[in-house]
Amino acid sequence: MEEKMGGSNGEDSGEDRFPVGMRVLAVDDDPICLKILANLLCKCQYQVTTTNQAIIALKMLRGNKNRYDLVISDVNMPDMDGFKLLELVGLEMDLPVIMLSAHSDTKLVMKGITHGACDYLLKPVRIEELKNIWQHVVRRKKPDSKDELAAPNHDKARGGTGEAGQTWVACSSDQKVNKKRKDQSEDEEEETEDNGHENEDSSSQKKPRVVWSVDLHRKFVAAVNQLGLGDQAVPKKILDLMNVEGLTRENVASHLQKYRLYLRRLSSVATQQANMVVALGSRGPSHLRTGSLDGFGDFRSFTGPRRFSSASLPSNQSRGAFGRLNSSAALTLSGISSGGIQPGNSVNGLGKIQPVVLPANQNQNGALFQGITASIELNQLSQTKSTNHFGEYNCVNERNVFRISSSFPDAKVVVGSSSNSLSTASGNALVLQGNTQEVQCNAAFENLPSFGMTSLNRESNDLSVRGSSNCLEHGRCSENWQGTVQLSNFPPSNEQLPSNNLQESIPWRNSSPSNSRIALSSMASSAVFGDSRADMLCKAGLNNSYSHVDSRVSASGSMMDQNNAVISNTNDVSLFSHLNGEAPFAVWHSEGDKSSSDTDLRSNDNFLFLQSKPQNGFSQNNFESLEDIMSPVFKLEQNNETAFMDGGLGFDVAYPLGSCM
């Protein structure tokens, strides 16, 4: 239910008499608090709209990005976690969000900060505190006009990114890829694949900030990979490594910050997605639910029972890495990789995932994707889209596949990143998750490959968004969702992230243009979604990142066919192969030609392949990534509070891979 109240007249949007008339959206499930808050805001002469459901709030926000200036949201809400909403809003719409809670727990406040809240108020709210909230709107607007140096702070970055940031992925890259990047405001609207607009909006609006084009981002990721996402990745060093003229340390610093957030989101998203997937598993919800959910659920806890990993160590390892990711998906993946992962795992839920050998893994991935898709409304879309995209998706045919495999060692880095991405973007996140991400991405992409990036992006975006929304709807999406959602909304970030993840891999992937990156992002999203979208994303992303991977997991394309799972599998395969740096990948490719063929075989083969590979770790990665992806999905479903990948995904993920390898 929503109501509108507001002292100001109509739509002057308060800008003329700002802060009077500032449009605030208040979200709180407690009717008393909501009513009081609304009245207090009116008293401050703001224009207030209220709703007691976060999902509705999101819909309203998405319906028109410019409808509101500020969002105030309660932390504890039954239909969606306040933090999740926070992340989503920040990523999709880049609006300032103020958190509200009766809890003054430091951890919660910190959580609010890390998720991008611009303020945290305690209940009962007093009017004095509300009188100044308009400052947050002004702060956000400022970066646009300011130099990028102004503040690499995330909020700003977010805002900035909206415009400039959106160009993460590819200013220049493939048009399709651009789709991904599209402006936040365009997310959802860009279903169509017009690649063109992606950053155009942002680009044109961009002020003299640095445009992180695909290439630039690629360099960035390469540099970061080289340094490792840990302590060594300091802006100065990255700057030196990149050796780009005109780039300042501040630019790099802010970009790095966003990137990290992105990775984190991906991991969380992945987890959520996985969860979602599991829960939602449109394809085979039951499967997923039981399988993946359990798996994911467990995974969520990172440390939680790695059911899957029983067998292979790598899986555990990967799990570890992914564990961070939050994504149970990761876990599931690991589990799967461990071999004999429960086929029934969530992946099954996805429906498409073939329980074949890889099943575990695949399922995971599939599940993830599936789940994600399932959960995501996009599923429907993806399905249709996927098919459409299939043809369009370049990646697919090309087997852009993710170069990732080679990156395994890199994958570490990548993984981290990918996982991050996974978490970040629902779709993207999945895919991007570090090494696993790659895997996942691959899978994701693979499945989607067929879908042109652009479409993917769109879809993924949508997916991601949807995913996120799904997640949200399904329950509190813990942080991860943000990631998922991010995909679409996160035009820059998503793209970026995935790209980032991919980025890391990107160095490898020379062939894939930024598009792939984007694709990856989208793939990530798609992966989650299982729909072709995801594939697309993955593909896109993967391609980019997986430059190394020769054997592109074009499978994604083929995978996409409904059996997202399959695709995921394939992706995994490719990833694995890459990871292993061996033929496996190649093997996979053969199958992977899938780009056009949706044969599940591919995926199966791939999986099989993967399985055979001793690189459990590797496989795990794949799975993990899926898991990660899935986990966000699942998370949502389960209302788990899995931590979105705590930024470290990339790093963590890397480890398992490394170990596995």
Next chain:
Amino acid sequence: MEVGQMQRRLVDYTKSLFMEGFLDAQFLQLQQLQDESNPDFVVEVVSLFFDDSEKLLNDLTMALDQPNVDFKKVDAHVHQLKGSSSSIGAQRVKNACIAFRSFCEEQNIDATLRCLQQVKQEYYLVKNKLETMLRLEQQIVAAGGSIPMIELGF
């Protein structure tokens, strides 16, 4: 009773509520939010509070009545009650909720049951007081007077 008298009674009564800790400054804010454009604000909010709280208390009773008490759920309910009571300014209810929550964390069944009783008691008390106060206000308005603003001088 003439309006002036009623008004004085109201003021005294309200003040006593503050003195005794039934209400705190938050309630004052609510009153200040009420104006010509929003003449029934306080009544509406208070009614909402009553409805919501009764429901929460019912849920709490049921939840604590289970053989296996789900403390997370109980905690969630109490948290909500705490939030709404603090928003309305029902101080004693809020304080009772705070104590309640700490026992919830300990998962102490007996203590939480006791707390529930306490919260209920405080709730009914404040409900009673508020209803009386609102009735007085209504009478004043019906008699043509205006509701005096409470100045908390203490």
